[in-house]
Amino acid sequence: xxxxxxxxxxxxxxxxxxxxxxxxxxxxxxxxxxxxxxxxxxxxxxxxxxxxxxxxxxxxxxxxxxxxxxxxxxxxxxxxxxxxxxxxxxxxxxxxxxxxxxxxxxxxxxxxxxxxxxxxxxxxxxxxxxxxxxxxxxxxxxxxxxxxxxxxxxxxxxxx
Numbered sequence: 021x022x023x024x025x026x027x028x029x030x031x032x033x034x035x036x037x038x039x040x041x042x043x044x045x046x047x048x049x050x051x052x053x054x055x056x057x058x059x060x061x062x063x064x065x066x067x068x069x070x071x072x073x074x075x076x077x078x079x080x081x082x083x084x085x086x087x088x089x090x091x092x093x094x095x096x097x098x099x100x101x102x103x104x105x106x107x108x109x110x111x112x113x114x115x116x117x118x119x120x121x122x123x124x125x126x127x128x129x130x131x132x133x134x135x136x137x138x139x140x141x142x143x144x145x146x147x148x149x150x151x152x153x154x155x156x157x158x159x160x161x162x163x164x165x166x167x168x169x170x171x172x173x174x175x176x177x178x179x180x
Contacts, residue, residue: 065090065107070145071174078168083137085125086170087118089151090144104147106155115151118158126164140168 067090078084088107092100096112106113108121126134139159143152159167 062110063088063093063107064096064110064112065092065105065144067142067144068146069142069170069172072171073174075171075173078138078140080136083129083133084140084168085122085137086140086142087121087155088142089147089155091146104144104151106151115154115158118155119162119164122159122162122164136166137164138166138168139164140170142170 065088067088089104090107091097091102092105092112100112106115106118108117113121122139126137129137141152141155156167159165
């Protein structure tokens with residue numbers, strides 16, 4: 021007569037990790053699609069936009085290079101003073117650096133997007149036109165002729 025032994029319960033079976041790579045890639049894909057990259061860094065200048073009654077929104081913001089002009093925020097006034105300064109990306113710049121900045125931004129775009137690029141000047145309403153004219157001259161030198169002036173919607177008479 022043969023001996024029959026009962027199988028002893030060896031505990032719970034191991035968890036299958038075969039689908040783990042699928043789950044990881046699905047989460048990775050989700051975060052790649054859902055994440056929005058930060059467009060602009062820290063603002064180092066104070067910009068109070070002037071009002072305008074004729075305002076049009078830019079549709080493709082990825083094709084816009086921003087130039088900020090205004091007085092430095094209090095944190096930077098000890099080093100840079102209270103005179104209006106130009107900010108390109110995350111750094112203060114001189115007028116002579118505007119042209120190379122725009123060329124660098126243009127080089128980072130695809131070939132078919134380059135003619136559609138817009139340079140947007142976000143200037144404080146109290147900044148004099150001298151620095152804006154200097155920026156426009158530098159933009160002309162590098163053939164960046166699509167210039168936008170950022171404003172807020174409202175009547176011009178509301179500010180007076």
